[in-house]
Amino acid sequence: MADYHMLASDLQGIITQLGTQRAVLQQASSQAGPSPTSDAALSAISALVDKLKQTLSSSPLTDEERKRKIATLQSQIDLLKLIDATDPDFQHRMLTEREIARLTARLGVYQSKDALHFDDLLDDNGNVLETVVTEAAKDVAARQNLARVLSGVEVALRAAAFGATLAAKLAIAA
Numbered sequence: 001m002a003d004y005h006m007l008a009s010d011l012q013g014i015i016t017q018l019g020t021q022r023a024v025l026q027q028a029s030s031q032a033g034p035s036p037t038s039d040a041a042l043s044a045i046s047a048l049v050d051k052l053k054q055t056l057s058s059s060p061l062t063d064e065e066r067k068r069k070i071a072t073l074q075s076q077i078d079l080l081k082l083i084d085a086t087d088p089d090f091q092h093r094m095l096t097e098r099e100i101a102r103l104t105a106r107l108g109v110y111q112s113k114d115a116l117h118f119d120d121l122l123d124d125n126g127n128v129l130e131t132v133v134t135e136a137a138k139d140v141a142a143r144q145n146l147a148r149v150l151s152g153v154e155v156a157l158r159a160a161a162f163g164a165t166l167a168a169k170l171a172i173a174a
Contacts (some may be wrong), residue, residue: 004171007059011164014052015157021045022153029146042143049140049156053133056119056163065170066116073107073122118163132159 021044028038061069077100084096106128110116119130132155139152 004167007055008164008167008171010055011052011160011167014048014055015160015164018045018048018052018153018157018160021048022150022157025146025150025153029150038146042140042149045149045153046137046140049133049137049152052156052160052163053119053130053137056129056133056159057117059118059163059167061116061118061121062170063115065166066110069116069121070107070110073103073110077103077107118166121162121166123159123162129159129162 021041024041025038025045028035028041031038080096080100080103084093084100087093087096106122109120113120119128119133121129123129123132136152136155136159139148139155142148142152
C-alpha cells in the first residue's frame with residue numbers, strides 16, 4: 001500500500017518549488033530578454049513538471065477509492081442520461097450525449113484496470129490528470145513564450161494540488 005503521507009508531502013514540495021520558480025520567472029520576465037536566471041527557472045520548472053507527471057503515474061489508489069471513483073462516475077453518467085432524456089433543447093442533448101460517451105469511456109478504463117493511479121483520475125474540471133500534466137509540460141516547453149510557460153505552470157500547480165489533496169485525504173482515512 002502506498003504511503004499517502006509521503007505522497008502528499010512530495011506533491012506539496014513540488015507545489016512549493018513550482019511556486020518559487022514561477023515567481024523567479026515572473027521577475028525575470030519583467031527584464032528585457034532571456035537571462036541565466038530565467039533559463040535556470042525554466043529548466044527547474046520543466047524538471048518539476050516531469051517529476052509531477054512521474055509521481056502521479058506511479059502512485060496507486062486504494063481499492064476502496066477506486067470503487068468510490070467508479071460509483072461517482074456511474075452516478076454522473078446516470079444523471080446525464082436523465083438530463084438527456086428530458087431536455088427539450090437539441091443542442092443540450094447533443095452536448096450531454098458527448099459527455100455521456102466520454103464518461104462511459106473513462107468508466108470502462110476505471111473498471112478494466114486492476115489498480116488506478118492518480119494520473120488516471122479526472123480533475124475538478126473533468127479532465128484526465130495525465131492529459132492535464134502532459135499539456136502543462138508542452139506549455140512549459142515553449143520557452144520563448146513566457147506567458148504560455150506561466151500558464152503551463154498554473155495548470156501543473158492545479159494538478160499537483162488536486163493530487164496532494166487526494167493523497168492527504170487518503171492518508172487521513174488510512
